[in-house]
Amino acid sequence: MISHLKNAETVLLASHIHPDGDAIGSLVALGLALSHMGKKVTLFNECPVPKVYRFIEGVDNITMEIDDFHTFDTAIILDCADLVRIGDSAKDVAKIPVLINIDHHATNTGFGNFKKIETTACATAEIVYDILKILDIPISVGIAEAIYVGVLTDTGSFRFSNTTKEAFDISKEMVSLGANPYKIADHIYGTYSLGSIKLLHKILGSIEVSKNGKLSVLSLTLDMIDETGTHPEDIIGLVHYAKHIKDVKVAALIQEAPATGKCDNGTLFHVSLRSDGSVDVGVIASNYGGGGHPNSAGFSTKLNYLDLKKQMFKYAETM
Numbered sequence: 001m002i003s004h005l006k007n008a009e010t011v012l013l014a015s016h017i018h019p020d021g022d023a024i025g026s027l028v029a030l031g032l033a034l035s036h037m038g039k040k041v042t043l044f045n046e047c048p049v050p051k052v053y054r055f056i057e058g059v060d061n062i063t064m065e066i067d068d069f070h071t072f073d074t075a076i077i078l079d080c081a082d083l084v085r086i087g088d089s090a091k092d093v094a095k096i097p098v099l100i101n102i103d104h105h106a107t108n109t110g111f112g113n114f115k116k117i118e119t120t121a122c123a124t125a126e127i128v129y130d131i132l133k134i135l136d137i138p139i140s141v142g143i144a145e146a147i148y149v150g151v152l153t154d155t156g157s158f159r160f161s162n163t164t165k166e167a168f169d170i171s172k173e174m175v176s177l178g179a180n181p182y183k184i185a186d187h188i189y190g191t192y193s194l195g196s197i198k199l200l201h202k203i204l205g206s207i208e209v210s211k212n213g214k215l216s217v218l219s220l221t222l223d224m225i226d227e228t229g230t231h232p233e234d235i236i237g238l239v240h241y242a243k244h245i246k247d248v249k250v251a252a253l254i255q256e257a258p259a260t261g262k263c264d265n266g267t268l269f270h271v272s273l274r275s276d277g278s279v280d281v282g283v284i285a286s287n288y289g290g291g292g293h294p295n296s297a298g299f300s301t302k303l304n305y306l307d308l309k310k311q312m313f314k315y316a317e318t319m
């Protein structure tokens, strides 16, 4: 894979729809690095970059539309367990001569011609960091911030079970190279709009807990987004509130999908799942055609709201 990366000339880099900090951070960090090597680089994500990540250098170069997929000799897919996670363009991207799959999800399907799948990596940004070391590319302040964002957000600010020694080692190095932890944290956690706090109020009001107290469910409707003047891409990390309840093993956020939208073809709801470690939510998500990690996973569904909730609460009785 490394020798192919060195030889690639026109590279498309893509990450998953509804991007998180790792999807954006990995995309930008590797993109800046490959540009530095003199390659023609295009950064691609089908969904808008959430506002809280727009401070990262190079995010303005992320495009949501590609006119001609034939111009690329290589596609690098980041933080995606499956190629379809990049969205509608998966079928076009699949035709690019060489596909490189860089990811840390245990449910990764192993797609692509070359792959670097490290399931023990705290974030895809950690794997990108390793690749930059192998390629001996200098890490600029912009790259350092992007990698730091990936590690910070995928570890839940160094709280989740994937918070490894490497997470701290890499973060320390990124800080020594110029990433500013306070500035980054303030952008990601301290720049919410009033509307998003009002939205939080509405979502918290929707909470339901299963009879045995092991499953908590938050619901987010399009009406709530409308009423608060917020945007779906601004909704980050809400599911964790449902996980903070004592004795809850699995927390779920059911999010209504827009009726039309490039990101959401035919999908009625997106479901985010988080586990305390005693239930493998990656398996639950796979059963619904999604994927993820044992403690953090998600899926999209065409089930209606009541049927979906019924199935989830029925499942809760087995936990």
Ligand SMILES: [Mn+2]
Binding pocket: 022, 023, 079, 104, 123, 124, 154
């Ligand atoms: Mn990730």
